Amino acid sequence: MIDSQTFDLRGAHYAIGQTLGRHTARFEPPHWWPPPPDLAFARECAAIVAELHAPLLDELRGYADAQGLAFDELLRGICRRSMKLRRRAPAHPEGGCSSYARIDTDGHVRVGRNYDFYPFQRVRQRIRLAPDLGRPSLGMRGSVPGGRYDGVNDAGLFIALHVVLANEPAQIRPGLPFHLLPRLVLETCANTRQAVDLLTHVPHLNPFNYLIADPSGALAVVEAHPERVRLREPERKGVLAATNHFEHPEMRGFQRGRKLEHSRRRLEALHAGRPLSDCASGLCGHSGGHTTLWSVQADLTARTIAYAAGPPCETAYVGVPWPGAAAG
Ligand SMILES: [Zn+2]
Structure with missing residues (x-):
């Protein structure tokens, strides 16, 4: 179920x-x-x-x-120490998540993301939260209590995570598990700068990319590995995207020997402006670990956000009240 x-x-x-x-x-x-x-x-x-x-x-x-x-x-x-899968082939998650952030010609900052995984992931809860301590937020939770896989807060700060197909360190030291990081960012940060500061200073347990954007147009991808963290900013003005591999030259060594074609193809498609509903590029996924379980699109300037509970080529987006505002 x-x-x-x-x-x-x-x-x-x-x-x-x-x-x-x-x-x-x-x-x-x-x-x-x-x-x-x-x-x-x-x-x-x-x-x-x-x-x-x-x-x-x-x-x-x-x-x-x-x-x-x-x-x-x-x-x-x-406190998941390794992204290796057990009892399932392949030995590593394929990873199919795709996110973009861009400043459009009308000046609006828009973001979107498809979350892809095997359909055996049951928990896909959408949580709108206004805690006594910390910022209000709206986002998606998977199997793990307390975590978020993507979301936005009342300041318009957006974050989405992507597993990276990377070699893991021989010795694993304590750090923060991937799913708690977006949650910590949403609840304690007001803008991209603060989120980058948090993500580049904490010890990471797992290799992940975090795409971050805010309404000022500050866009960033933090490429995190337990042994190194690097920041990636837009190459082309106003567009940034993330999938399941490291792009930063000082991070690429961690993924030696991995098959990255699927991830690279999706990144290129996002940079070329393809929509999240594009099945041909693999952005919109329909099989195995590349099944799009949900999709989100938000206009951080207009403060609007909508979720689709399945592949966006066939599932309608439904608007959800912005975090912090009175629920309608
Ligand atoms: Zn599709």
Whole structure:
């Protein structure tokens, strides 16, 4: 059963976590994840979260309590150390996410993104949040409590993540799991500069690209690997895109030997202005790990955002109230 519930919640983080926990199937690390780390490792990761935004841990506590899970077990479950898949071929996720940000001729900053993965990912919840502590936001959550895969906040700051097909370090040190980073950015940052500052200073657990944009037209992609983080800015004025590989010359070495054709083709299509509904380029995906599970498009200047709950070539976008504004 696909869980595509939508939530519109406000209040204390603990209570928000309780509500989400009560309405969601009991959390288990997805079967395609590698085994969780030991508790000491997970606690070190949690300490990094606490330094940045401690209320997020309260939400996880509320979530665990509502589901009758030990908080420590939940912590271990969310601190995913490796992107390697188990019990499934291929050994690594293919990755099919595609995002763009651009400043259009009318001066508006527009962004869009397709989230692609295997259809066996059940949880695809859209959460509109106005917490007591932190900025209001709207975004999509996957299997993991507390995380966001993309979203926008009340300041018009947009962020989307993309797994990168990269070699992982031999020794894995504590850091922030990928899914918590967009959430931390949405709740604690007001603009692209602050988001870049956060993402380039924290220790990362997983190789990912983060596309960021704000209404001032500041666009950035943070290319993050546990061993190095680099910033990519628009080559051509006013357009930036991200898919599932590193572009920065100092990052390319991490993906030696990987097949990057699909990811490169999608990046080229976005730079050429192809829409997210373009199936021929692979932007809009219909099979395996390249199935578009949802799509989002937003005008950060006009403060409008719309989601499609499937491949955008055949699924209509539906507008959702901007975060922080009274729900309509
Ligand atoms: Zn399509």
